[in-house]
Amino acid sequence: MVQSARSRTVLTLYTTADDIQCHRVRLLLAAKGVSYERVMVEPGQPPEDLVDLNPYAGTPTLVDRDLVLYDTSVICEYLDERYPHPPLMPIDPLSRARLRLAAVRIERDWLPEVDTIRAGGRPADAARKRLREQLLASLPLFKAARFFLNPEMSLADCLVAPVVWRLPWLGVDLGKEGRPIVDYGERLFNSQGYTRSLTAEEKAMRP
Known part of the structure; x- marks a missing residue:
């Protein structure tokens, strides 16, 4: 688990070890200082719970309580709004x-x-x-x-x-x-x- 004192809320991120899109989400979470549980997924071998959560069984997949997100851009914008400090998009x-x-x-x-x-x-x-x-x-x-x-x-x-x-x-x-x-x-x-x-x-x- 990746943790930080800045946020005690635990998210679950299904991620592969070296995919750029997965790294993109992990970097965002690190920049925000948000705690999360990291579930490593082998390419082409999605666990059963991921298959149940994501109709495409792909990564990254983010779970926040009852919310499941699996498009990388949607995940990133959601996290930026969910955890607004520091903001990672300009105002204008x-x-x-x-x-x-x-x-x-x-x-x-x-x-x-x-x-x-x-x-x-x-x-x-x-x-x-x-x-x-x-x-x-x-x-x-x-x-x-x-x-x-x-x-x-x-x-x-x-x-x-x-x-x-x-x-x-x-x-x-x-x-x-x-x-x-x-x-x-x-x-x-x-x-x-x-x-x-x-x-x-x-x-x-x-x-």
Whole structure:
């Protein structure tokens, strides 16, 4: 169980050990300092209770008393509203919309490349090149503020940071040109909250 003195309410999170979307939710919970029970799920082997809770039997799945949530974006926005301190979205609608749209682009453009790399084989090399190009094309977004498109940590960072964390493990080298992205990652990786979000498998992705 992951615990914090800031919140005694116990949630249950069904999560795999190294999935980016699961890491996204774990990072959000760590940033909020929220206690939760972590139930590890082997890919392709959902436990019976998860099958009963989630019609897709997938992860992440969040259980809060009688409420069951299983879409990652829905889970993240629910947790940000359920535990409002610290807030992980800006107040103004324009900034919120920009961050939501950025998350959609990452899910549609970056994450499929990560999946292809992890699957291995000949397509992985092309996916590494495409992911590197997409990240470098996003440099202005990393340079725009201290965090991703925002002066403070936001829900978008909970998705971006797990991708950046995995780059060495995925064999994606950004080179000198990508230094702003590396610096961005280090600002988050050195925090206690980020460390709490990691599983043993994710810690092993970086020496």
